[in-house]
Amino acid sequence: MNTAKILISDDDQTLCYLLKEELVSEGYQVDIVFDGKYAIENLKKKNYDVLLLDLEMTEVHGEEVLVYANEHNPSTKVIILTAKTDIRTAIDCIKRGAYDFIPKPYEFGQLLVVIERALEHKNLQIKNAILANKLSKNVPHSIVGESRTIREVIGLAERAAKSDSNILLEGETGTGKELFAEFIHKNSNRDSKPLVAINCASLPDQLMESELFGYEKGAFTDAKTSKQGLVEIANGGTLFLDEIGELSLTLQPKLLRFLEKGEFRRVGGVTNLTSNVRVIGATNKNLMEEAENKTFRRDLLFRLNVITLTIPPLRERGKDVILLSNYFLQKNSPVKSVKTLSADAEVTMTNYSWPGNVRELAHTIERALIFSDSSEIKVKDLNLPQSSMASHNGVYDADGEVYSLDLIELSHIKKVLDEFNWNREVTAKALGIAQKTLYSKIKKYNLK
Ligand SMILES: Nc1ncnc2c1ncn2[C@@H]1O[C@H](COP(=O)(O)OP(=O)(O)OP(=O)(O)O)[C@@H](O)[C@H]1O
Ligand SMILES: [Mg+2]
Structure with missing residues (x-):
């Protein structure tokens, strides 16, 4: 079809x-x-x-x-x-x-x-x-998006990439922070050198320290030989510190020293080593607040957020929802039969608030592809929770355009029809319009 x-x-x-x-x-x-x-x-x-x-x-x-x-x-x-x-x-x-x-x-x-x-x-x-x-895992995925909100951040990221400053990526879970870190590295002068990533919430304190800064032989019982830390391995390249808000208060001053002077010590070491890396941190926390609460050092924050990029949530990216859906449909379907979204499914996806952002959308499409039994993905295949349907509360959409009356009307009529199981008589009454008018609007907006 x-x-x-x-x-x-x-x-x-x-x-x-x-x-x-x-x-x-x-x-x-x-x-x-x-x-x-x-x-x-x-x-x-x-x-x-x-x-x-x-x-x-x-x-x-x-x-x-x-x-x-x-x-x-x-x-x-x-x-x-x-x-x-x-x-x-x-x-x-x-x-x-x-x-x-x-x-x-x-x-x-x-x-x-x-x-x-x-x-x-x-x-x-x-x-x-x-x-x-797919050919090379090192090539970052392209960042899919045409909305003004995401284009703006991509533009900033391109410029930030060319500088050598540390960068802080803020954004809700699943918005693409890791993707942006790869994008920045790829577009920087450091792209021939490694991009090394670690999640600051993934290891207990001591292990985290030896992972980051390495250790000397004999530093602890199991340390039979010395080992390089990630900051050394990343020399010349980029170090991506994911969930940096989780870094413990004991490690924060060590990272600060490294950011200020490029100096560090391996665990159990007595000499200062140096390494030249650009640090990109990512967080879904508000680090300013953390700093107020003294759970994150203010001086470290100011070293990190020389440039801050805020990745917008998916619900603020307008028609990118559909663009990304099509991208994931293409990516996950066999070459010969790429499924498409039905018109209602598009409306439902556009109205949904996507608390898990692009990751949630990717999973939704993956699941829908498994459960759909025709060439079109229907609303029921999406299996989205009703309670998180956003309403058009704001005045502007993601492109900074005022929501048109048509869009508000379409989405409201659709919701009321769904509410009353598509009983046109009851719906028309509830909306205070003639049934004939309702029919013509259903036709106009191609509601199904
Ligand atoms: N604009 C985009 N275009 C294509 N794929 C995207 C886009 N944004 C995110 N993705 C994909 O969505 C998934 C989640 O993105 P990513 O892991 O970068 O999010 P995150 O912000 O780091 O999330 P978390 O805070 O949970 O770690 C990844 O598979 C990523 O490739
Ligand atoms: Mg991430």
């Missing part, structure tokens, strides 16, 4: 309706808009696989839409629909990132081939990215 999403933007309304009908009968999900202005609005709200874009439109020109799509929806393939007389501009558009163009008038069959080719191209790109990750 073809569940790819297509947006048609053309001021020729008849053409839009005809084309939509033809594409829908091929199984595509199709939205239409009659001006570039609305194309951009839709691109903000939804991830389209393909955009069929006319150039001459009344208010906002197709070229402007292309620029927007390139910047904000890089995974959407843009196909330019253009009059024969305007081929030059179409070619310019290809140079500027459009996938292809089709001169009008065209045959539907011809257009269909171009669309299918664009979709194949898109899938190949995703597959390649995944394969590249």
Whole structure:
């Protein structure tokens, strides 16, 4: 089945309706808009696989839409629909990132081939990215995300990577702190040297110390030979201290000394050794508060948080939920039959608050793939707890856009319908609207 999403933007309304009908009968999900202005609005709200874009439109020109799509929806393939007389501009558009163009008038069959080719191209790109990750464990996974919130942090991380300062990564569990640490190392001048990671909550105090700083022969009963610590192994590279808030108050001054002077002593050693590493710490605690409570040294915090990157929770990343879902669907399905999310499943996932963030989302998709018995993932396959459904309380979404009334209406109608088991009479009454109005809204929002 073809569940790819297509947006048609053309001021020729008849053409839009005809084309939509033809594409829908091929199984595509199709939205239409009659001006570039609305194309951009839709691109903000939804991830389209393909955009069929006319150039001459009344208010906002197709070229402007292309620029927007390139910047904000890089995974959407843009196909330019253009009059024969305007081929030059179409070619310019290809140079500027459009996938292809089709001169009008065209045959539907011809257009269909171009669309299918664009979709194949898109899938190949995703597959390649995944394969590249699988080949070498050292290449960090790409950070999937197009929302403004995550793009901002990625931009900061790129810049921070080039500096040699220590970095503190803050964020809830599962937001991708470790992924960011790998990303920063990979983009730094230290990437030819090792990235060494340790979880500060994983070992009791004494073991932690010898793991970090090493030990000398005879330092304790089992120390038959001397051993290098992780700070030595990471020399020239990066040391990632995960859950750094858990580091004990006895080890904190030792780490502080290392951060200040690059000096340390092995356990049982008498000489000062040196090593040159950049430290990236990660925490899901508020270390400022910990410092107030004297459970984390303030001087250590100030050494660490020269640069602080706050990784936003998934619920603040808008349409990235769907983007990431598709990424994990691709990653976990056999190459030939990648499953897709049903429209309701998309709504449910978008409304869910994801307390476990990207990790929870990855597990949800993995589980849904096991339990789903068709080519589409349904709401029941997701098995998400009802109590954590977020409501649109804020005014702005992740892209800093005000929630549109349509979105609020859609999500509210959906919730009330679910509440009353899709009894339209009761739902309409509860909402204070006529049943006919409810029907037209169900149709408008394609609720199922
Ligand atoms: N933006 C993203 N794109 C692709 N994969 C992601 C993204 N963010 C997180 N992941 C994946 O989600 C999982 C959890 O991420 P990660 O381990 O980096 O989170 P964390 O913040 O370190 O969590 P914790 O605080 O629980 O240690 C990993 O498998 C990671 O690869
Ligand atoms: Mg982690």
